[in-house]
Amino acid sequence: MKAYNWGILGTGNIAHKFTRALILLNNAHLYAVGSRDAERAAKFATEYRITRSFGSYEEMVANPGVEIVYISSPHTEHLEHTLLALRNGKHVVCEKPMSVNASEVNIMVEEARKQGLFLMEALWPPFQPSYIKADEILKSGKMGRLLHMRGKFAFISPYDPELRTYNMKLGGGSLLDIGIYPIMDILRYMGEPDSILAASVLSPTGADESTSVIFKFGDGRMAEAYSSFTTMGGVSTEFNCEKGNLIHTRGRDRNQHLVLEFPNDFDDRIFTPPAQGYQYEAVEVMNCLDRGLTESPVVPLSFTLTLARTLDAVREKTGIRYPGRDR
Ligand SMILES: NC(=O)c1ccc[n+]([C@@H]2O[C@H](COP(=O)([O-])OP(=O)(O)OC[C@H]3O[C@@H](n4cnc5c(N)ncnc54)[C@H](OP(=O)(O)O)[C@@H]3O)[C@@H](O)[C@H]2O)c1
CATH class of the missing domain: 3.30.360.10 (Dihydrodipicolinate Reductase; domain 2)
Structure with missing residues (x-):
């Protein structure tokens, strides 16, 4: 069984839960964690026995050992962080919602397809x-x-x-x-x-x-x-x-x-x-990679785009506005 080197981007609430789930999987290697703060990254790495810690996301995704990046930053940062990981040749699992509007999600999907890399929204249910x-x-x-x-x-x-x-x-x-x-x-x-x-x-x-x-x-x-x-x-x-x-x-x-x-x-x-059980979505990611897939048949990117468009339509009707990020 091939083991994959995971890189955790961000050290907040869900990053802890997802990392604890990865520990349960024999083919998931906790290889790297990146934080905006080197001390926070080092503390997180010590807590979960992660091999490498980095004081910036840029350094973490540039490390040649990292194969899959798990994006756990707030929604508004998903676009930037996903593009950063993809452009550094990494497969990506990005927390939900994929981004704050459908046109940004489209950019992420297009980049993953252009790079021929795996991308999935972390819709775990x-x-x-x-x-x-x-x-x-x-x-x-x-x-x-x-x-x-x-x-x-x-x-x-x-x-x-x-x-x-x-x-x-x-x-x-x-x-x-x-x-x-x-x-x-x-x-x-x-x-x-x-x-x-x-x-x-x-x-x-x-x-x-x-x-x-x-x-x-x-x-x-x-x-x-x-x-x-x-x-x-x-x-x-x-x-x-x-x-x-x-x-x-x-x-x-x-x-x-x-x-x-x-x-x-x-x-x-x-x-x-x-x-x-966040481990089940991680299992799906690694199974897909084993099979050479660049998206999950269970949560395909077409579904992520439909979901984003639907959320846009709801926001349009209810007056929920994200400054400068509406569409
Ligand atoms: N799947 C689920 O069940 C589930 C549950 C909760 C949340 N989520 C999703 O996960 C994402 C993060 O949620 P969370 O509750 O973990 O948030 P959180 O506790 O605030 O953690 C977010 C982390 O992102 C990093 N970050 C990067 N840019 C940031 C910025 N500008 N402001 C604040 N933090 C920034 C920080 O890590 P560093 O400081 O270390 O860089 C921070 O610890 C959200 O998109 C949310 O929807 C999913």
Whole structure:
């Protein structure tokens, strides 16, 4: 089995979680970490026994040993950091959202294609065992046709203009941070809608505290997505089909629960594997590279572009504006 040298770009919250997941994989070698600050990089390297640490992203991506760069900077920095890695000949996994608007995502996709390198948005849920099981059930025909979906991702993150999640210069707001997940689900299972209705509640910085979106399809199907930093709404996606419902939730225990409901067979809990398995997306990246692929068939770049265009359309309707980065 070929082992790949990973380089972690950025040392924030998700970089820690993703690095801990990489440790679980025999073919992932924690080779390098780059930070804007040399001491932070060195501390991170010591904590996870990473071979090399660098006090700048430029040095890290230029190192010939690095093969895959994991971009964990804030959304607004993804474009610059992804291009930096690709232009240094590295494969890239970039945190979600790929960038703050679709035209920037297009630039990233074109660069990866030009360089013949792998690029994937770090949309981890489709690689989770519970998600794969949900796919299997929905595709089996057991539930009948999928007519309606309702997805939500909401938790309380008190207002603080200094936080990344409320700072518009860093792409703040619930839509791009967490609303992206229910919207991803809806696009994956129902396709692109014919029309979108949407509204947001904006915080004093202009970041959306909460966003609600309704998707309408020409053939009568509908879907709703909700994201919020002001309610304990939790994380779930409900699939309402002709013959029953499938409910996919992340419980308070942080495990994923899949519940099937039929009129005569209610609340049949069938699957509770662990959540937050970031290793599954890393496995996908290395499997793709083993097969010589430059994108994942599960989260292809065409999907990332559709998702970015949909998020743009929602922002257009709700008045979420990123200074100088709207389109
Ligand atoms: N997949 C998931 O489940 C998940 C979960 C949370 C977040 N995310 C995504 O991951 C990205 C980072 O989120 P996070 O919560 O990890 O953020 P965070 O804790 O603020 O960390 C971001 C890191 O990016 C680096 N950075 C580079 N340029 C920066 C700038 N101008 N301002 C601030 N930091 C900068 C910093 O590392 P250095 O100082 O070391 O350079 C910082 O520690 C976001 O795009 C978010 O959507 C994904």
